[in-house]
Amino acid sequence: MNILITGASSQLAQAIAAELKDGNNIRLMDSVPVDVAEGCDFIQGNILDPDDSWEAVRGIDVLIHTGEPPTDLPSDDLAREQMLLDLATRGTHVLFSAGVQAGIKKFICASTLSIFNGYPDDVYITELWKPLPSPEIVEMTKYLGELTAREFARDHLITVTGLRMGELVLEEEVQEDTPNLAWLDIRDAAGAFRCVLNRDNSNSAEWTRRWAVYHICADIPNPKFLIDQARGIGYQPAHDFQSLYLSP
Amino acid sequence: MKKVLVLGASGNIAPYVTPDLEKDYDLYLSDIVPHPDGKPISTVDVTSYPDVLEACRGMDALMNFTVLRDDPVVSFDVSTKGAYHVMKAAAELGIKKVVHTGPQLVRNAYDHEFGISDPPLAPGVGYYGITKYLSMEICEIFSRTYDIQTVCFLFNGLGAKPTEAAQGDFPPFTVVWEDLQRACRLALEIESVPGNFQSFNLLSYFAQGKYQVEKAKQMLGFTPMGGLEDYFRRTTD
Numbered sequence: 001m002n003i004l005i006t007g008a009s010s011q012l013a014q015a016i017a018a019e020l021k022d023g024n025n026i027r028l029m030d031s032v033p034v035d036v037a038e039g040c041d042f043i044q045g046n047i048l049d050p051d052d053s054w055e056a057v058r059g060i061d062v063l064i065h066t067g068e069p070p071t072d073l074p075s076d077d078l079a080r081e082q083m084l085l086d087l088a089t090r091g092t093h094v095l096f097s098a099g100v101q102a103g104i105k106k107f108i109c110a111s112t113l114s115i116f117n118g119y120p121d122d123v124y125i126t127e128l129w130k131p132l133p134s135p136e137i138v139e140m141t142k143y144l145g146e147l148t149a150r151e152f153a154r155d156h157l158i159t160v161t162g163l164r165m166g167e168l169v170l171e172e173e174v175q176e177d178t179p180n181l182a183w184l185d186i187r188d189a190a191g192a193f194r195c196v197l198n199r200d201n202s203n204s205a206e207w208t209r210r211w212a213v214y215h216i217c218a219d220i221p222n223p224k225f226l227i228d229q230a231r232g233i234g235y236q237p238a239h240d241f242q243s244l245y246l247s248p
Numbered sequence: 249m250k251k252v253l254v255l256g257a258s259g260n261i262a263p264y265v266t267p268d269l270e271k272d273y274d275l276y277l278s279d280i281v282p283h284p285d286g287k288p289i290s291t292v293d294v295t296s297y298p299d300v301l302e303a304c305r306g307m308d309a310l311m312n313f314t315v316l317r318d319d320p321v322v323s324f325d326v327s328t329k330g331a332y333h334v335m336k337a338a339a340e341l342g343i344k345k346v347v348h349t350g351p352q353l354v355r356n357a358y359d360h361e362f363g364i365s366d367p368p369l370a371p372g373v374g375y376y377g378i379t380k381y382l383s384m385e386i387c388e389i390f391s392r393t394y395d396i397q398t399v400c401f402l403f404n405g406l407g408a409k410p411t412e413a414a415q416g417d418f419p420p421f422t423v424v425w426e427d428l429q430r431a432c433r434l435a436l437e438i439e440s441v442p443g444n445f446q447s448f449n450l451l452s453y454f455a456q457g458k459y460q461v462e463k464a465k466q467m468l469g470f471t472p473m474g475g476l477e478d479y480f481r482r483t484t485d
Contacts, residue, residue: 050320078297085332089382090324093373118392135339135390143389144382148373151381155372 001061001197003027006047006095007068008034011186012110012168016064019190020197029056031070047091053098062106063099064193065092067145081137088141092148100156105202108193109149111164112142113182113217113225121181126226127164127213146213153211157203160210161196165189166217166225171239181224184217185239192216195234221245249274250436253303255294255334256313258283261349261406261428265313268429273436278303294330297337304337309345309436315380323375331383335390335398347435348387348400350380352421352449354459355404365462366449384447391445399435399468400447401428409452410479418453418480427452427472434468441467452476 001024007013008028017026017040028036031046045052057063069087074080092109099107116125117139118132133143146162153160166184174183192214201209214230217223219237227235250273254262257277263284266275277283278292292303294314304310312334316326331348338346357370371381384400391398404421406428423431431450448464455477464470 081332082297082329085329086324089328089379090321093324093378094320097373132392133389135336135393140386140389144385147382147385148378151371151373151378154370 001025002059003062003064003197004029004056004060005064005066006030006056007066007070008036008042009071010066010068012068012165012189013066015186015190016066016193019187019194027056027060032072047095048086050094050098053095054102057095057099057102057104060099060102060104062108062197063095063104064108064110065095065145065149066110067092067142068110084137084141085144088145089148092145096149096152100152100158105158106197106200107149107152107158107160108196109146109160109162110142111146111162111213112139113164113166113215114139115143115164116225121224123224124226125215125224127215127229150211150213154207158210159200159202160212161199162211162213163189163192163196164213164215165192171241174241175243177244179220179241179244181220182217183220183241185237188218188237188239189216191237192230192235195230199233250308251276251306252309252311252436253278253307254311254313255279255292255300255303255330256315257287257289259313259315262311262313264406264425265429265432268426269432269436272433276303276307294333295325297333300330300333301337301340304334304341304343307341307343309347310334310338310343311347311432311436313349315349315376317376319375323379327376327379328382328386331386335387335396338396339390339394344396345436346387346391346396346398347432348384348398350384350400350402350447351376352402352404352459353377353381354449355421359458362457363460364458365460366447369447388443388445392443395444397438397440398445399438399441400445401431401435401450402447403428403450409473409476412479414480415482416480418455418477420453420456421449421451421459422453423450424452424473424476427470430473431464431468431470434470438468453480 008030026040036042115131115133166182171185217225252273253276258279277289292299316322353369353371371377403423409424
């Protein structure tokens with residue numbers, strides 16, 4: 001398959017590329033120059049630019065939109081907020097519009113489990129719960145990007161899958177930290193994208209089958225975020241942070 | 249009197265609403281174009297946060313009527329980013345009441361149904377619908393977090409009430425100015441709404457049995473003037 005991955009400068013995009021590059025043709029995109037792994041293509045372009053987006057989606061079978069911002073965001077707080085808002089809303093719209101016009105049928109959009117931080121920790125959160133994002137700009141814009149992507153599944157005969165990711169870490173780098181209920185090893189996050197790569201309900205008459213959302217985080221003891229639905233599509237996280245939970 | 253900033257005061261909605269409100273509220277009209285009736289306005293570009301923040305200072309309530317309907321760039325700038333600026337300013341300045349507006353976002357999904365009050369919104373990807381839908385999400389997020397009471401009115405058409413008999417059916421999902429004025433007053437006066445944010449369908453013609461305004465009646469005490477369908481009766485003699 002020919003796969004486009006946006007947000008190439010991010011750890012997430014590079015982990016997804018590493019996970020999927022065997023057997024697939026990977027094209028990474030970002031608005032800043034990025035050194036990509038051998039065997040992957042790179043296209044420098046801004047998703048806000050319709051021409052750049054069109055060039056990026058040509059010949060692509062699966063569009064993976066990480067929603068990860070470029071590394072050259074403005075340093076000024078307001079300008080940064082406006083850029084993140086623009087990228088998540090208009091940028092997602094421009095990119096997905098180009099993808100639909102190019103005939104792509106499968107779209108995958110990354111979002112975040114932090115939109116459930118408004119709930120106390122003594123509840124079990126599944127995909128059935130109403131998101132309660134805060135105005136924190138990254139959290140809010142990830143949610144707005146997810147909503148924008150979802151509407152494309154409503155209006156077009158395409159499959160759009162939302163993956164709400166936990167807090168991305170590397171298990172070996174957080175051994176001294178206090179365990180976090182939302183932790184997700186980046187390598188497991190990348191694996192989740194493989195699980196939905198072949199999900200295809202594009203011909204379903206019901207938009208609610210063309211759209212699906214899954215919660216992706218580590219398989220920890222007594223979890224807040226239940227991942228049963230993701231398990232149903234083959235998600236099997238390998239990094240469970242057990243040493244932290246087993247230590248006295 | 250409450251000080252109320254009206255954003256988009258020269259557009260297609262506000263000039264028909266503000267004359268009714270100005271005797272009871274201290275209105276500050278703002279827009280980027282002249283007012284159609286020549287009323288003085290402050291130049292406030294909703295896409296500029298410094299503009300919005302400055303205009304909001306000292307206000308008790310904000311009414312956001314700004315919209316740019318079908319442009320691939322400016323619709324996001326005005327409808328979505330503009331709403332972000334308004335809510336950010338309200339949060340920063342401690343303003344506790346916002347009135348927001350948008351298009352009905354249900355007809356594409358529910359026009360074959362009947363007895364519909366306030367179903368889940370189905371905006372789709374058209375620039376007008378999606379940008380206003382995202383603006384509502386932004387309003388809800390800020391309202392929930394900063395205890396801002398935000399009332400959002402959704403409608404399909406606006407117009408004067410009929411004055412003579414018409415030959416034909418009445419327009420769907422359309423609200424007359426008097427009803428919108430009444431709804432805006434209720435929104436400015438209501439102390440709180442569940443969850444700090446609520447959106448309400450508004451319309452003035454009901455005889456088709458399709459769209460209803462039960463939620464606005466129950467939560468806001470909205471009472472549409474009624475009887476407008478009488479102008480659309482065919483003669484039978």
